[in-house]
Structure formats: structure tokens, C-alpha cells
Amino acid sequence: MSGARTAAGTGTGQPDEEHDAHGPDGPNQADGADEADDPGTPAEWTADDDWTDEALALLRTLRAPHRRNRAKQIAFAAYCTVLLLLVWGGVPSFGLFLQASMGADYTRYGPGLLAAMPGGIAAVGLAVLLLAVRDGLWRGPVVPPRATTDWLLAHPVRPRPVLRPWFWLSCGLAAFPGLIAALGGMVALGLTVRTGLPAALGWSLTGALGLPLLGVCAGLLVQRDPRAAHWARLLTPYATVLVLLFATQSALAAAGHPVPWLERIELWSGPWGWAGVAALAPTPAAVPGGTLAAVLLVLSTALALLFADRAAGTVPLTLLRERARTAAGVMAALRTVEPRAAKLAVAEATGGTRRLRVRLPAPRRRALVMYWRDTLSLLRTPARPGRAVLLTVPAVLCAAPAHDTRGVLSWAVAALALLFGYLAVAQLLEPARIETDDVRRSSWSPYPFSGLMLRHAVVPALLALVLATAAAATLLLLGAGPVAWLAPLAVPPLAAAALVNACRGPARRDLLYRSPNPSGGSTGVAFFLAWYAAGPGVALPLLALPFSAALRDATADNLTSTATFGTTLTVLLLAWARHRATLLPARARPTGA
Template sequence: MSGADLAAVEPLDEPAEDIPAEWTADDDWTDETLALLREMRAPHRRRRAGQIGYALYCVLLVLVVWGAIPSLGMFIQASMGTDYTAHGPALLAAMPSGIAAVGLATVLLLVRDGLWRGPVVPPRATADWLLAHPVRPHPVLRPWFWLSCALVLFPGLVTACGGMVALGLTARVPLPAALGWCLAGGACLPLLATCAGLLVERSDRAARWVRRLTPYATVLVVALGTQSALAAAGHRVGWLERLELWSGPWGWAGIAALAPTRAAVPGAWVAAGLLVVPTVACLVLADRAAASVPLHRLRERARAAAGVLAALRTVELRAARLAVTEASGGSRRLRVRLPVPRRPWLVVPWRDALALLRSPARLGRAVVLTVPALLCGVLAHGLRGIPSLAATAAALVLGYLAIAQLLEPARVETDDIRRASWSPYPVSGLMLRHAVVPTLLGVLLGLACSLVLLLSGGAATVWLAPAVVPALVGAGLVNACRGASRQDLMYSPKQGAGGGTGPAVFAAWYAAGPAVAVLVLTVPFATALRGTAPAQVGIAVLWALVLAAGLLRWAWGRARALPGQARPAGG
């Protein structure tokens, strides 16, 4: 019989015996599996509950000692005649744009959290093993979404309590009314942002939009914060504040917080409804959508979260930040080319400039952080005493953070010292050459700040901005050359049961460069900002230049002590 005859006789639609049957409801063992896992994990859950309870106890203790007791003391003083209402007008003027800035920053942070972690983050064992079995994902993933909601709700409640205290003391608002209206934004806004983070976690398109809009949102947050500071100083723009308050949930929270005060905006109940109703609806929809996150994405997020947590446990903050950046999709890189220099000593500055041009986000962050640093300097100019010192220190810290964005090429070289093998210079000399481009760019930013202050009627103090840049660059290089993390500094056999100075010693080692810069420059810079004599400005500039030389020498010595540093050929 031929093959055609056999094909005609034998049935072609006979089911293959090796194809497994489709999973049906009769095969659903989800409840039994979860019950078994709960029983097996009971000892671990009890230990974990003890750890969480202790952490919660510590947090509540800090809030009571540093928040509740001082607030109660101020209320007692107010009942005995102390007047805090002098700060009320400035607070009410700063609230519209200030609350909008804080609210938009909260939304931005929680939405960007969905790029690398997300509200639904089960442990690696759950993502790698349990969800690969025929179990319903909703009972497994739903608790993790609500855990994220609880975690973001707690800071919102603390913020609402802080707003209640501030309004009660400065505006004499009844505490129940102040707390109720502040809770509308403090509770609803984080929950709305968490639901938006779940959308970003599920959708690649939403994630692309978040990455694209992040720079503009960041600039808007800084602009709103700047407007809040100007409004507190007496420069208000009423129509712009109304536009911001009605622009979205971040503004509706401000309308609700202002409702019990004399600066109330019409439509407070509408704003509260716009916060509460969409929040409830989004939570219902998010509860149903929590189970629809793809399994491969859950596995990626679980691995990323585990890596970041491991870095934080070993106090490797840079490793944690790099892990978050990589898991978030990284920053946008441009394909920019610069002419190759003909002189060898220009190669390192050329590479640094090219690296910064190809990562425009770093340049943008440096510019954005310069704005609040400038505002803090202007604020220190009009203050006296401790507030002036605090504002000056804040300006120096923000200035350092701005300059630190430009020092990434140096940090990349010291992350793995083998990367410096391309250079004919030792690492110590290479680090000093990495200071050229950040110093030039920082001085340009400082000169731009000086120009703005000169146009606004500033005096000789405007030249403090570019003068402080070399010292901040030196501080950044000291930190870049600190080497491997020294966790041993946190623990010592001499420490008793009550603890010791280990964490403080580790913090001093970790942030040695900027800490020294801020401590040394705060007093002379605050004195120069308070006064008008050019001699005081000259003394402050001299302090900054001497400190810059000392910090660069310190960075050079630290770089020489790095293990396995590259040496020049034949050296």
C-alpha cells in the first residue's frame, strides 16, 4: 500500500497523547497552596513581625520625641500667651505653590518607582517559583499592592499632622478641621500616585511617557518651590497660584489644606471631591489590575529590588543608585562628537566633556540644583544669627550636589580602578585632571548666578558663587577617591549594649569631603552674606581658595592609597 493510501486510511485528527490538558478550575489548588505556605512560613513570619514591630516602634519613638512632644510644648506656650501668628501670613502665602511643588514631587517619585520596582513587588521566591505554577495570581499579588499603599500612606499621614500643627499655631485654625482638610491631600495624593505607578509597571507605553516627561516635571517642581519662596518673601502672583491650584491633584491638595484658613480658595469641597472620588475608583481598578502584571516583569522587578536592598544593607549607596538607574532603563544618551584634541594633556578634559554632553540629564540636574542653592544664598543675605548659618549651610550643600553631578567621570574611574589602565597617568594625577571640566562648568554656572544677582541689585557678595566652585569640586573628588566601603567603622568591640559612635564615624568617613567644605565655609560665607564690606567677601573667597587647595591635596593622597591603581608604563 502506498503512502497516499495509508494517509487516506489513518485518521489525521487523532489527539496527541503527550499534549497536557488545559488547566481547569478543578486543578486550582491556590487556596491549599497558600495555606501550606502560610504554615511553613509561620516561624519566619513571626521573626519578621518582630523586626517590623521593632522598626515601627523606633519610627514612632522618633516621631514622638522630635515631633509630638515639641508640638505639645508649643501649644502649651501658645495657651500661656506666646504668639506664633507672626509667621502665619508668610506660611499662607507660601502654601499654594509650596504644596503644589511637594505634591508634584510626590507623584513624580512614586510614578518613577514604577519604572524599576513598582507597587506590586513580590519576593523573588514568589516571582520565580510560586507564580510559575497553576495558581491564581490575584490572591498572591494583591497583598503586595496594598502593602505598598500602606507604606506610602504613612508619610502622608505624618505630613498631614505636621500641617495641622503649623496651621493650628500660626493661623489659629481648629485642630480637627485642619487635620481633616490636610488629610484630603496627605492621604489621597500618595494613593493616586501609587495607582499611577502600577500603570507604569504594567505598560511600556506609560513607562516611556514617564521617562520623557521627567525632566520637565523636575523643572516644574523647582519652579514651584522657587515661587513658594518668593511668595513667602512678599512677591505673590495671584492668577498663577490659582492656575497651579486647579492644575491637578497636587494643586487640589493645596486647595483643601487652605480651606479652614482665612486664605481659603473658593471650591474647596469640589477639590476634596476630586481627590477622594478618583482615589477610591483608582484603588478599586488597581486592586483588580494587580494580577495582570506580566510574570517576566515581576521577576525583573523582584531581582532589581533584591539587588538594591542588598546594596543598602551593606551601605553601598552608589551601588544602590546605579542599580536603580539601570533597572529604570537608564538615562537618555545622545550621540555627540567633539573634535579629537591634538595635545595629550587635553585628552582627559575632552573625555569628560564628551561624557557629560552625551548624558544631558546630569547637566540638567546640575542647573536645576543650582537654583535652590542660589535661593538659599539670597535668603541667608537677609537673615541673622542661627537662621543665616543654616541657610548658608543649605546653599553650600545644594551647591555641592549640583557640582557632584559633573564629577561622574571621576567616580566611574574609581568604581573599578582597572578602567584607568588606558591613562598614562597614575590615578592620583588622573583625578586632578578630572577636576578641570567640572570646575569650568561650575564657574560658568556661578557666573550666571552672579549675573542674575547683579541685575537684581546685588553687591560684591555675588562673586561668592563662582569662588566656591573649586572647593566643592575638591570635596567631590575626596568622596570619589574614598575607596571600598568601610562597614567596619560602624561596629566596634568597645561599643556597649547602648550602641556607640560607629554610625557617626562611618557617616563622617563616607561624606568627609562635603562635610569639611560645609563646616569650614559656613561661617565666613554667612559673615560675608550678612555684611556689605568688600573685605569680608575677600576673606570668604580666600578661605574658599585655600580650602580648595587642601581638598585637592587630600583627594590626591586618597587616590594614591587606592589599591591596585594604574601606573604609567615603565613607572
């Protein structure tokens, strides 16, 4: 053991086969005082210095009680998950098949489903890969606990036996949702297309398992290679636009406007399309090459897993420590119910806070300084206006089916469209949220804090009106008629609702423990969610009522009543936001100040 202690104390390198993968100094060079004690180049490991097997065996023995408790927790979580899936998925699916055997006909949904599958599967597949790549920018599939990175890997142990299980754990976690998606696809095809269940499940599993596993491998590449991370950041906006284009094409195809040659390009454009070719293989809408697409997807996944398994142990220790700290910070923020803090930590780690050097001429009137700052802030972070533009597309697409729906379904469709519209407008209110993160920033302003917050809503509302007017003009050119003007009518109340949320202040964790009837079970989570999403939680259900009626029948009377209701709701929401903003400085002031 003396050799191991010496190696650990002086920060020595690692065995030759691992040394080449990490550079001349090895990944396990000690930090801080060790480097000061021995400024020379660390010596390479020898076979006598390698205590990997003994260290891992000792740790397994020491961690046995913890592993048993952890196994019980995991088994209970798995039991609850399977039970929920059976109750909410298995039993209803069995009921639908039972109804189909008794004469119920679900095949009328088959043509629409088959028409939407090429673009829809391509959109979902590319979105899965994009999310996995973005995860690799701040966390990655190989992120052991901080104790492992800060202590164990700093000792003379080979990284691969320690890191490899974490990679395969990420693969298993990624494959589980894919398995659920494949079962859902089997049920949908079996009911609407009358496809054989084994064939539908087998072909669906090709993409449902292949794409998540490919995403894990891509995330590992981004995690360990700075050049891949640079390209991931650079291509993310274009991939996001492509996902929305695939989704738009899928919606148009389901509505009866397919473009066959475009669908063929989508299906063969990459692994995200190969999954669609495989899923369509057992259906009447099968395209040539289903077996080839499945083979390509399986082979590419197998090769990616093979190379990723070898590369899992080559992630630099410095990077592992950084990712472990970021992941721990995000989890700590989530445990303390601080979603914004978690979001900011992820954005900082992924480079999402990058700013452009944009300048605007300073205004000559002091009253315009506030709006100049907000405009400059949004121009210097173009990702937010870009996300607002992208979120407008699903808002318009969700509003389109409201023409042919009635009752509760019409209200739900209108509420979904308004939800995407709210998310688009909320992207533009980041300057207001930054102001409430620390109310001391407002000391420069001559306005009271409540008046300052109301002024923060002017520029986002104007930009959202420009965006909504452009969307309305596009719809008018496509022949939508007067219903297109509902888009700009929705902007003022949605901006006011976003301002209400921006003025909520620090997280009210005390609401989690509040319940009017303790003997009947805790309702704290419902109270907290109602406080956290108060603005949209009030505005969206109320707005959905007149908007659903106007979407069904866009007469002058309906549009006028919708505009009147929206204006009234906007005034009420702004008054609510002003009241919330008035309370923020007092809450932020230290006790006894």
C-alpha cells in the first residue's frame, strides 16, 4: 500500500494504456498544495502502483449497507413507476382493444396517423438527439458523484472501471422512455391500422431504442471533446428550426396536405428518419427500404455504443469535477424549489448566456433610457427573440384545429395555443426577471419599483405585437380570414400574465407545508404551483373561453367581444403585477434593517 499512498500523495500519472488517452500529464494529477510541493512533471504509474481492483473491492464492501438501502429505494420507485404505467396506460389500452373486439371502429384515425408519422417521427427523433447533445454540454452521460471525482479518481485507480458503469446507467435510463414510446406506438398502430402487435412492437423498438442510445453516445462525444461541444452550440438553433419544420410538415400532412417527395427526403435524411421508415414498415403506408433503414439504425447504434464504451474512461478529470459540481448545484436548486436558479446554472454551463456586442445610440430623453436598456438587452441575447419566433409556430399550429372542434376540446385546443403564445412572450421579459432577481439593481431608477416593473413590459409587448402581426399577415396571405387577427389581440393579456409571474419574487417554500385540512392529506404542492404559475394559471383558462368561440366563428361581434375581454383582463393583470412588485422590496429587505 505504500506505493499507492505515494502515488496518491504526489499526484502521479496513470498506467500507459490510460496515459495516452489523457495527455502527457494524465487526468489524475493532484491539485492545489500537491502541485506546489512537487512542481516537477509527475512520474508515470507502474504496475505496482495500480490498486484499482483492491480499491474498488474495498469500496464495494464499505458501501454494502448503503447499496442495500439504495436498492430498496430503487425497487420501490420501479414498482411505483410500473404501477402507474399499468393504471394509466395498460388498463386503458386493454379497454380500447376490448371495445375494438366488440365492434368499436378506430380505423378512421388510421389515415391521419399514417400521414403524420413521417414528419412527426423525424421531429421527435431529431428532438431526442438534440436534447441529448444539449445535456452533454452541461452534464453528460458520464457524471459520477462528487465523492468519486474529488477523491477516488484522484488516487492511483484506472478511470475506465469507475466511469464505465455510469455510462451504461445513462444508456439504461435513456432506453426506458423509448420502450414506453414503442409500446404506445404498438397500441396506436394496432387500434387504428390493425397492424399485428408483435410486428408493430418490433419495428417500433428499432427507432425507440436506437435513437435514445445514439443520443447518449452523442452526448458523451460532446462531453469529452471541446470541438464537438463548439459545433453543438453552433448548430443548435438550426436543428431547432429543423425540428419545427418537421413538426409543421407533419401537421400539414395530417390535415390532408402531404408532400410525398419532401417526406422521402425527411425519412432518409438521417437516423431520425430511419426510425420513421422502420415504424412504417408493417403498415399499409410502408415505403421501400424498411429493412435497410432498420439495419442502418441498428448498426450505427451498435458501433456508436462500442466506441462510446471505450471512450467512457477518457473523460478528463478536470471536466468531470466541473460537471459534477454543476449537476450538484442544479439538483440542490431543484431540491430547494428554485427552478430559475437551476435554469440559470444550466444556461451558464452550456454557454447559453453568450452575448453579442451590439450597440444602439443612447436616447437623448431620460424617459426613453428604460426602453433603450431593455431593447439593448434583448438584442445582445438573440437566443431569446429567436425562441419567441420559434414558439409562435406551434401556437399557430395548435390554433388551426379549433375550427373543427366543439365543447371542451375546443377550449383545450385554444388553451394549448395560448400556452405556446405565453411561452413566446415570456421569452422577451427576461430583463424584468433579472430586475427581480436582486431588487437592489433598481437603485439607479428614479421610478418606484412597481412603476419600474410596469415599464419593463413595454418593449416585450411591442416586440411580441410585431411578431404576432407578422404571423397574422402570413395567415391572411394563406387565406385564414379575420381569425388571423386573434394573434395580436392575445399579446397584451399574455404579456401582462408574464409580468405577473416575473414579479413573484423569491420562492415561497412555506406553501409546500401549508394545508387547510392536514388530516385529509397535504395540498402544499398545489398551493406552490398555484403561486409559481399564477399569471398564466389565471389568464390562459379565462382567455381560452372567448378565443375558442372566435376561432370557431370569427365574426365581427366575436372579435370585438374578445378584444374587450382581453383589454379588461390586461388591466386587471397589470394591477396585480403592480401589487406584487410593490411587495418585493419589503420582502428583500433584511430583518431589522
